[in-house]
Amino acid sequence: MTKEEFQTAFKPIADGLFGKQGGRRYERPHFDVRPLGDMLMDLADIPPEEWYGYAFSREPLNGKFQDEQRREWMEKSLSCGREYAKKICHKYQTKDPKALAKAMGMDVSFPEFPEKTDRVLFAEFRMPNNICIYMDAVKKAEKLFDRPGVSEVLTRKLDVSRLLLSHELFHCVEEEYHEEIFTKTEKIRLWSLGFLHNDSNIIALSEIAAMGFAQEIMGISYSPYLMDVFLVYGYSPEEASGLYEEMMELAHRPVPPIETGEEKDV
Numbered sequence: 001m002t003k004e005e006f007q008t009a010f011k012p013i014a015d016g017l018f019g020k021q022g023g024r025r026y027e028r029p030h031f032d033v034r035p036l037g038d039m040l041m042d043l044a045d046i047p048p049e050e051w052y053g054y055a056f057s058r059e060p061l062n063g064k065f066q067d068e069q070r071r072e073w074m075e076k077s078l079s080c081g082r083e084y085a086k087k088i089c090h091k092y093q094t095k096d097p098k099a100l101a102k103a104m105g106m107d108v109s110f111p112e113f114p115e116k117t118d119r120v121l122f123a124e125f126r127m128p129n130n131i132c133i134y135m136d137a138v139k140k141a142e143k144l145f146d147r148p149g150v151s152e153v154l155t156r157k158l159d160v161s162r163l164l165l166s167h168e169l170f171h172c173v174e175e176e177y178h179e180e181i182f183t184k185t186e187k188i189r190l191w192s193l194g195f196l197h198n199d200s201n202i203i204a205l206s207e208i209a210a211m212g213f214a215q216e217i218m219g220i221s222y223s224p225y226l227m228d229v230f231l232v233y234g235y236s237p238e239e240a241s242g243l244y245e246e247m248m249e250l251a252h253r254p255v256p257p258i259e260t261g262e263e264k265d266v
């Protein structure tokens with residue numbers, strides 16, 4: 001994938017941050033660009049449990065669920081991710097995602113861009129033991145720490161590539177414990193006919209748990225879902241602003257009006 005292809009792949013953003021979910025999206029209208037620090041501050045204020053609307057919005061089976069069910073799955077998946085973070089850190093006696101990856105026998109690489117152009121990714125886990133962290137996105141994000149308010153919200157010490165790595169490590173943990181882990185054992189019945197039936201995993205549960213896992217390992221108070229806005233901002237402030245509005249609406253929060261220069265002078 002070339003730099004140009006990677007850039008154009010952002011319009012519209014087809015997937016969430018980690019790109020494992022292929023929900024259908026409408027073509028976005030134009031969005032006014034908002035200051036990054038303001039958006040992150042609002043998003044950091046949403047408790048991790050209240051991200052269920054956004055978390056399920058990329059789930060292919062989302063139309064089959066009710067909010068009550070989404071909320072219950074959100075809580076269970078977050079706890080699952082946090083619980084396994086503690087378990088794995090205890091097992092390998094480290095909280096450092098790089099050391100964990102090594103102990104787990106993962107092959108981690110840091111290429112600039114993804115190879116394929118069909119979806120936008122910031123990081124990726126490939127079976128059985130490959131993790132790629134795409135550094136162009138990480139470097140662009142690191143430059144944004146100087147924007148007003150950003151390091152206050154994210155903390156100056158936040159290491160973006162470690163956060164991405166922590167998320168991907170969960171997908172490896174999930175494979176290892178697939179017979180017992182909640183995100184793999186919980187299924188919904190798509191159809192049944194006599195003795196035949198078809199049960200499916202719910203992809204959103206894995207993503208939510210991976211966010212809980214990453215949050216626990218990184219020791220951050222906010223939901224890593226806000227990284228979607230942060231990482232996209234490096235490529236398209238307008239797309240990131242649109243994503244912010246969508247996140248706020250899905251979390252039932254008011255979307256503040258944009259302060260224009262004129263209004264500020266009044």
Ligand SMILES: [Zn+2]
Pocket residue numbers: 018020167168171206207210
């Ligand atoms: Zn993921």
